[in-house]
Amino acid sequence: MKKLVIVADDFGFLPSVNDGIEYLFKNSPVIEISLVTNAKYTLEALKIAKKHKIQNLGIHIELLGSKSLGRPVTTSDYTVLYQEKSYEDIEILAKEEIKEFERLVGKTPTHITSHKGIHGNFKLLNYLINYARGKNIPIRKPITALNVELGEQNYAAEISLKRAGLKSSNYLIAHMLGNDSNVTKKAYIDDLAKLKDGESAEIITHPAFFDENLLNHSALNYLRTRDISIFTDKIFLNKITKMGFEICSYKDL
Amino acid sequence: MKNKQSNKKVIFTLHDFGKTKSINDGIIYSMEHPNNIATQYSLMPNGLASSEAAKYAKAHPEHSFDLCITFTDFAPLSKGHKTLTDKSGNFLKADTVKWDFSVLDKYDDREVENEIAAQYEWFLKKVGRKPSALTTQKSEHGDPKILVPFADLAKSEGLPIRAPAWEWFGNYAAQSYVEDLGLKSSTNLFVATKDWKGKNGFSLEEDTDNIIDAIRTAPGISEILALVGFVDKELLELSSVSWHRGEYINLLVRKPEILLMFTETFNFINFKDLK
Numbered sequence: 203m204k205k206l207v208i209v210a211d212d213f214g215f216l217p218s219v220n221d222g223i224e225y226l227f228k229n230s231p232v233i234e235i236s237l238v239t240n241a242k243y244t245l246e247a248l249k250i251a252k253k254h255k256i257q258n259l260g261i262h263i264e265l266l267g268s269k270s271l272g273r274p275v276t277t278s279d280y281t282v283l284y285q286e287k288s289y290e291d292i293e294i295l296a297k298e299e300i301k302e303f304e305r306l307v308g309k310t311p312t313h314i315t316s317h318k319g320i321h322g323n324f325k326l327l328n329y330l331i332n333y334a335r336g337k338n339i340p341i342r343k344p345i346t347a348l349n350v351e352l353g354e355q356n357y358a359a360e361i362s363l364k365r366a367g368l369k370s371s372n373y374l375i376a377h378m379l380g381n382d383s384n385v386t387k388k389a390y391i392d393d394l395a396k397l398k399d400g401e402s403a404e405i406i407t408h409p410a411f412f413d414e415n416l417l418n419h420s421a422l423n424y425l426r427t428r429d430i431s432i433f434t435d436k437i438f439l440n441k442i443t444k445m446g447f448e449i450c451s452y453k454d455l
Numbered sequence: 456m457k458n459k460q461s462n463k464k465v466i467f468t469l470h471d472f473g474k475t476k477s478i479n480d481g482i483i484y485s486m487e488h489p490n491n492i493a494t495q496y497s498l499m500p501n502g503l504a505s506s507e508a509a510k511y512a513k514a515h516p517e518h519s520f521d522l523c524i525t526f527t528d529f530a531p532l533s534k535g536h537k538t539l540t541d542k543s544g545n546f547l548k549a550d551t552v553k554w555d556f557s558v559l560d561k562y563d564d565r566e567v568e569n570e571i572a573a574q575y576e577w578f579l580k581k582v583g584r585k586p587s588a589l590t591t592q593k594s595e596h597g598d599p600k601i602l603v604p605f606a607d608l609a610k611s612e613g614l615p616i617r618a619p620a621w622e623w624f625g626n627y628a629a630q631s632y633v634e635d636l637g638l639k640s641s642t643n644l645f646v647a648t649k650d651w652k653g654k655n656g657f658s659l660e661e662d663t664d665n666i667i668d669a670i671r672t673a674p675g676i677s678e679i680l681a682l683v684g685f686v687d688k689e690l691l692e693l694s695s696v697s698w699h700r701g702e703y704i705n706l707l708v709r710k711p712e713i714l715l716m717f718t719e720t721f722n723f724i725n726f727k728d729l730k
Contacts, residue, residue, distance in 0.1 A: 284631065324599075324632050349627050351674045357621035358599050359628035365560065365600075 205402040205455055206394070206447045207371060208433065209234040209342075210409050211262055211315060213251075214244035216419060222410035222430055224250045230433045231449045232407065236262035236315045239303045242269050248306055258451045260313030261303045263330075265295045265320060274419060280320050280348055292325040300333060313452040315342040315406075322346025322356045331366045340369035340452040342404060369455045371404040373397060378408065378422060383431050387438050394445060402455050407433055461671055464728075465721040466495050466641055466678040469703075470523070471592070473499040473508035475693060478684030481704060483511060485683055486518065490711035492718050493681070494725040497523035497590050500577040501532055503689070509581035519725035521617070522578045522586035524571055524605065526595045527558065533573035538563040551593065551695070554622045559600050568604040575608060588726035590617035594644070597621035597629050606633055615639035615729035617678060623656070639729040642675025648682050648699045659702055663713055667720055676729070679717070 210223045213235050220243055226232045237247060237259055251259055266275050266283060303311055314330055321327050322344040334341055344359035363370050375393045377386045390405065397403055410416055410426035417423045432438060443449065469482050485491050498508055498520045512520040527549040531539050538561050541547055547558035578586050589609045596605045597619045609616045618641045619629035625643065633640055645666055649658040657666050670677045684690065684700040691697050706713050
């Protein structure tokens with residue numbers, strides 16, 4: 203048996219994202235949702251979570267957000283952040299964010315993810331490992347978008363996670379770009395076909411309805427509706443289960 | 456003097472100096488050949504011919520020799536370890552076909568630190584000066600278990616390091632860790648071993664344009680790592696990389712114009728230039 207976790211990122215970011223995730227939650231087996239704690243529409247997202255009794259709610263750590271910057275956060279913002287801030291500074295930021303999550307949600311997150319994979323840097327990862335270890339919280343595979351010139355590999359971070367005994371998937375699959383759903387679905391199937399029995403994967407989704415607000419606030423805009431189309435496609439989802447996958451939650455990894 | 460086509464800095468390293476006598480002979484032959492373009496030489500402290508290699512390095516301070524710390528080949532130099540070796544007294548073997556280095560999980564942190572110190576002390580004693588940089592034989596310092604004490608030593612001794620790659624590819628967390636410590640390092644590696652081409656290596660002769668294009672667009676300082684040497688029975692029995700070590704030597708002797716393409720395109724430096 204192979205395991206697959208499907209995660210919807212950015213809950214709380216915008217009303218159209220909240221609506222898209224709510225729709226996906228109701229109409230597909232998406233069962234992990236990653237909440238941005240300090241976003242403008244986090245409280246609205248929490249109302250939705252309460253309404254639908256969403257259990258598997260994780261934290262999508264940002265450290266910096268569009269709310270504090272007044273504009274979308276970029277990769278360069280994080281590069282500068284990590285250059286200028288010490289391990290202790292980053293720990294303070296992360297601690298505040300997690301504390302706020304616990305205060306708002308009333309419990310610890312069911313998983314930890316991060317914007318642009320910023321937890322791929324030891325300044326954040328070391329703190330998260332210490333936090334998660336005590337509570338047995340899974341952490342997303344720390345592949346990062348912070349230095350695409352170095353490529354995707356982030357072995358040092360991955361092995362640190364593994365040695366800490368924390369759950370994480372063997373593979374992290376994301377196809378954020380590409381507006382042809384059929385091509386994207388095929389890419390997911392091809393990626394999933396590489397897994398051997400006993401292995402696990404996480405698929406990152408960014409579901410949202412598309413409106414002017416989303417267009418103005420995110421470089422990833424109309425493609426978010428593509429994720430709604432893909433992950434409500436019962437034929438596509440059946441194909442995945444026929445490949446021997448159990449679509450499950452993070453705690454089941 | 457002809458202008459370089461690119462301002463990009465490149466280190467060209469001959470690897471495994473000290474591993475066996477035949478490798479030493481091949482590297483020394485290359486070093487002394489008028490067409491040699493290598494600027495850096497990685498010296499292993501615990502190989503079968505490390506003492507002889509160290510002797511050569513001592514007599515030739517004009518060349519740049521780094522200390523090539525080893526954790527998965529031959530035997531440790533430190534004493535009193537309990538976790539580093541198998542029954543034969545050699546380091547636990549990693550699987551370089553699958554690139555499985557899970558043996559490192561078994562190493563005690565203090566023993567790793569002691570072993571790095573022992574290999575460093577060996578270099579100081581045998582070569583009579585500091586190495587120009589710290590590197591590792593299979594880029595084991597891409598693993599945090601090795602990286603942390605390795606980087607600490609580099610920091611305290613004021614030495615640059617080779618990029619902490621993994622499987623010779625980028626390794627963001629490790630690279631940003633060393634940059635945050637203020638260590639000077641190369642940023643990416645190109646392994647010139649023909650048998651690895653298409654995977655994580657290149658053929659210097661067949662992939663010349665590809666390597667040059669890749670280096671042009673790669674960030675920071677690139678390092679071309681060439682496995683070079685003569686081959687004898689001892690090496691054949693020891694290493695899966697054998698005939699491959701002849702490519703560079705063949706180019707030196709018969710096709711130096713291919714090597715010139717690299718030196719005419721880039722600024723060749725060594726690790727001493729990073730200090």
